[in-house]
Amino acid sequence: MTIKSYAKAVNEAHEQLLASDERVFVIGQGVESPWCVGTTTLGLVARFGSERVIDTPISEAGVTGAAIGAAMAGMRPIVFHPRMDFMYLAMDQIINHCAHWYYMFGGRVNVPVTIRGIINRGNEQAAQHSQSPFAMYVHVPGLKVVCPASPYDAKGLLVAAVRDDNPVLYIDDRWLYTLEEEVPDEIYEVPLGKGRVCREGSDVTVVAVSYLVREAMKAADILASERISVEVIDPRTLKPLDIDLIVNSVKKTGRLVVADPDWPCCGFSEHVAAAVYSRTFNILKNPVQFVTLPDAPVPAGTSLEKAYFPDKSDIFQAVKHFFAE
Template identity: 45%
Template structure:
């Protein structure tokens, strides 16, 4: 548990809802708009009760016109509002790329800092439910490629609330990426409003054997392995990267100078991934500190199958992370130790629903 006064356990989804509510209470310029925002399901319960509390003039649905409505939000931000736009799938944001890439990301630069676009775009990624090629993509690298956009991927409920409040208060457009498998994981979350940095990674498990830099939900898989290996004296350093742009290369470089090994975990496709960008930057800085070539684990380079039978082997998991750490560090365990680790990290329950071992706090 964290040491702040007045903390209690909330799920990731509850933390987002609370962050939105507190940001709206603090600033009447904050509005929430998105497909399904006032729906009874309330975007996985993350917008539950907001319309009742703040009214239809600040919390409202939108038509299936992503590019047009994103333009409306960009204009509202230019005029002093602080919109929070919600897409239930990151895939839907592809329909708004012109507004996000050519307008929101560029306006501050094009007008020499005289105009800002304080816009937050919440997008959801992840697996399960047979969502297939068009509803389960992790496209953070596309947005991270664009100067002017901040791209954050909180992995804990604590960061979900703190980074959302920070994103709403930021004067730049922020792509706020949530993995749906994180929504029910609990963490210690302060009652009051607070801000978590949008540009700093965080060590969530200290170690000196290997550095594992993970993005989004892959932080959970890394933590499972790190805790299992710690029982056998193998200390893995896990870094929650938190953000894809800005990319905190300093935090990873510092860790690599201690461990000499680097493994990067991403939820996106392997080719063109932010994992590859992070490895490149670390190699450019810390080539002499590395004892072996860095390794990345990401999704295979083909669309996600719709069939849950075919999707079962598609996503990287803790077992792959464990095997990569063992190979990268040339570490051997006894058969008994190996079986103990596997028993601790294997997914429990159906493969297309969140792992029952992901609870919290983290």
């Protein structure tokens, strides 16, 4: 066990997957470019060669489709998009083809591809270089979606995604790349569809996604000093969702905040709220509170950007709202 950064954990998962399974290959635009994938593919070409670590033209749709086809042929490709914003160009391949294929052909051809969408925001990058649209993928039948918020999960979820027989969208977040914790040196899986209680509490349940897990933990620390006990849950997999874990927590606390750095309309946060309401309506003490992005594109200027992305203070306020009066 060694202390590793989130970026190192992602890099190590790639390396160990490539070393342990000859069906695995990595393909995407900028695989040899250190700034495109933020060191997460560093050293892979040197060790495994350009036949298995393949840099490509920009062609998002074509390259994603090629990974999908290779998966149908029995490979285990990881195709990445240096920014999730650019993945929109591959939507037809991801939804009409990748996600529908297994069902559309009666279970006769499966697509074990891992699509890696990287969130890269901040520093005044504006609306087309800052997005984290989880929900529109969660909406699609046939696609699993994972969103690791810690180095340990970043490694284990990537391994599990690649080993899964279905298409998995793996969303990693560059705001977390420098986060460090103990990460096992050997290869391991974090099971898909299993959430994690990051902190136990009794007054409020906060379900947080991506970088907001860390912010929720900070908010919980502050709230503890005010004698408000917060339970923080990281679902880790957005689909299939570990709804029982969330519902059981809400049954205990009676209050729910969902903190999800995505747009609010038909978003993941509304999905969680609906799932919880339909199962626990009679025991909720207050209406569910949401911490999301505003229903607006991402601005460039730092002052606007700061207002746009929620942090620990927004989660703190949402929890405090329950105890106003």
